[in-house]
Amino acid sequence: MEIKVLLCNCKGLCDSFKDSDMNKLPFEVESDLDVKYTVLSPQLCGQGGNAILEEAMQTSKPDGYLLVGACAPKAQEKLFKKLIRATGFNEKHFVPVDIRGTDNAGILDRLRETVEGILKQARAEPSPAT
Numbered sequence: 001m002e003i004k005v006l007l008c009n010c011k012g013l014c015d016s017f018k019d020s021d022m023n024k025l026p027f028e029v030e031s032d033l034d035v036k037y038t039v040l041s042p043q044l045c046g047q048g049g050n051a052i053l054e055e056a057m058q059t060s061k062p063d064g065y066l067l068v069g070a071c072a073p074k075a076q077e078k079l080f081k082k083l084i085r086a087t088g089f090n091e092k093h094f095v096p097v098d099i100r101g102t103d104n105a106g107i108l109d110r111l112r113e114t115v116e117g118i119l120k121q122a123r124a125e126p127s128p129a130t
Contacts, residue, residue, distance in 0.1 A: 001063045001122050002036040003115060004056050005029055007099070008044040008070035016071075016100030025104050032108055033115050035067070044070055045079045053080060057089035065118050069099040069111055 007029075009022045026038040039056075041049040056066055066089070068076055076096035084091050097114050099107045 001065070001119075002061060003034070003065045003067055003118060004060065005033070005035050005038040005067045005069065005111065006044060006053060006056060007038065007040045008049065008068070009040070009042060010071065014071075014100070019103040020099075020107060021104055025107060028104055028108060029111060033112055034119070035115065036064075044068065050083060053083055054087055057084070057087040060089065060093070062090070063093075063122070065093045065095055067095045067097060067111065067114055067118070069097045069107065071100060072096075072098055 005026075007022070007025060009017045009020070022040055026040050029035065029038040039052055041052055043049050044053060053066070053068075060066065068080075070076055073096035077094075080094065083089075084094055095114060095118065097110055099110060102110070
């Protein structure tokens with residue numbers, strides 16, 4: 001199983017990210033968490049961000065997860081619903097995380113907790129037959 005992390009900082013204009021350093025965050029995530037890679041987009045819900053999400057979904061293995069650190073999870077589910085359907089990505093493996101209103105340490109804590117939850121769940125589930 002692999003976990004890909006996609007981060008968004010709402011074009012750098014959202015006051016919710018004033019205490020975070022998005023230049024350092026992808027490195028910190030990859031150094032601290034058991035993930036395949038981390039990508040930062042200035043706007044995941046924009047054209048370029050959607051292209052990144054689409055590629056990440058299309059290249060994911062059946063047991064792969066996309067952890068998306070951005071705005072409110074309900075907003076992410078609405079914004080990316082069509083893309084999830086169009087790519088056939090398992091919507092249960094799309095994991096939105098609200099990373100607003102904190103610094104890098106707080107973001108890492110939120111992402112770490114989510115990754116640990118995914119790994120714990122994966123260990124508890126039986127592996128599909130190949």
